[in-house]
Amino acid sequence: MKRTAGGPAVLLGTLAATGMCCTFDPSGIPGATENSIHGIDASNPDNAADAGVAPVDASTPEEPPGTTWAELAGVEVDGSFGEWASAAWTVFDHRTAAHADLYSRSYSPSVRVQFAARSSSSELFLAFIVSDNDVVVDSDRIWDDDSIEVYLDLAGDASGLYGDDDHLLILRADGRCLSALRQFPTVKCVAVPWSSGYGIEASVSWEELRAGYSPGKTIGFGVGVNDDDRLPTDRDAQSPVDAYYGWFDSSRQPCKECCRDWEHPEPWCDTSRLGTLILSR
Numbered sequence: 483m484k485r486t487a488g489g490p491a492v493l494l495g496t497l498a499a500t501g502m503c504c505t506f507d508p509s510g511i512p513g514a515t516e517n518s519i520h521g522i523d524a525s526n527p528d529n530a531a532d533a534g535v536a537p538v539d540a541s542t543p544e545e546p547p548g549t550t551w552a553e554l555a556g557v558e559v560d561g562s563f564g565e566w567a568s569a570a571w572t573v574f575d576h577r578t579a580a581h582a583d584l585y586s587r588s589y590s591p592s593v594r595v596q597f598a599a600r601s602s603s604s605e606l607f608l609a610f611i612v613s614d615n616d617v618v619v620d621s622d623r624i625w626d627d628d629s630i631e632v633y634l635d636l637a638g639d640a641s642g643l644y645g646d647d648d649h650l651l652i653l654r655a656d657g658r659c660l661s662a663l664r665q666f667p668t669v670k671c672v673a674v675p676w677s678s679g680y681g682i683e684a685s686v687s688w689e690e691l692r693a694g695y696s697p698g699k700t701i702g703f704g705v706g707v708n709d710d711d712r713l714p715t716d717r718d719a720q721s722p723v724d725a726y727y728g729w730f731d732s733s734r735q736p737c738k739e740c741c742r743d744w745e746h747p748e749p750w751c752d753t754s755r756l757g758t759l760i761l762s763r
């Protein structure tokens with residue numbers, strides 16, 4: 483796995499330089515195990531109703547862990563979630579996330595992510611319904627705002643450091659989306675604000691991912707959520723993110739050298755523990 487100038491090493495070096503490290507033990511923070519914080523009940527979000535889809539119970543981890551499916555169907559990336567009504571949704575919150583980084587001692591769990599994938603022969607489609615009590619978009623670095631991160635290991639080789647077949651997509655609550663590690667793929671996305679959160683539809687083309695499409699194909703896949711609630715942190719950054727939760731396969735062994743100064747393995751610098759996305763169900 484190589485790191486190239488201007489590629490993963492630069493981005494990951496930048497991330498490491500921010501001091502985004504795992505100072506706090508989530509289990510040691512008052513309220514970390516509570517479900518209803520800041521006036522929202524994360525287990526019964528209004529946002530799924532806003533999107534016209536059924537909310538999924540977040541209290542029970544999915545089986546098998548870290549596995550999700552992309553139904554074979556086309557999607558219009560327009561901010562309307564009607565075509566997702568019968569999707570195979572996966573959900574995570576602070577209780578079921580594979581990993582948490584809490585940056586503010588004032589932070590209380592107040593974010594929940596319901597996501598689904600679909601695929602056509604030309605594009606991979608993703609939908610996210612995010613419950614978040616305070617949607618904040620105020621930083622130059624979009625991962626310091628309310629945003630979704632998507633991790634793709636197209637070869638499914640779980641080889642640790644990000645290589646040419648691995649991608650990190652960041653989708654912000656205001657609809658700004660990017661491919662963080664390389665110029666391609668182009669990420670198309672539409673974000674919609676809701677009463678207590680936001681929704682995002684996104685797509686990337688299999689051609690730009692340089693990955694062949696086939697029904698039954700299995701790729702490495704993970705999702706993270708950044709929660710900025712305007713709280714004080716110890717980090718020297720412009721309105722930094724307050725918490726991060728990740729969905730991936732925590733039962734797999736991490737690459738200990740891949741994330742450098744980080745005390746915990748993180749999916750944005752280590753593909754070893756990504757989950758699995760299966761095309762078609």
Ligand SMILES: [Ca+2]
Nearest residue numbers: 558560562563
């Ligand atoms: Ca749509």
Ligand SMILES: [Ca+2]
Nearest residue numbers: 621626627721
């Ligand atoms: Ca921010």
Ligand SMILES: [Ca+2]
Nearest residue numbers: 635637639648
């Ligand atoms: Ca890979």
Ligand SMILES: [Ca+2]
Nearest residue numbers: 616709710711
């Ligand atoms: Ca927030």
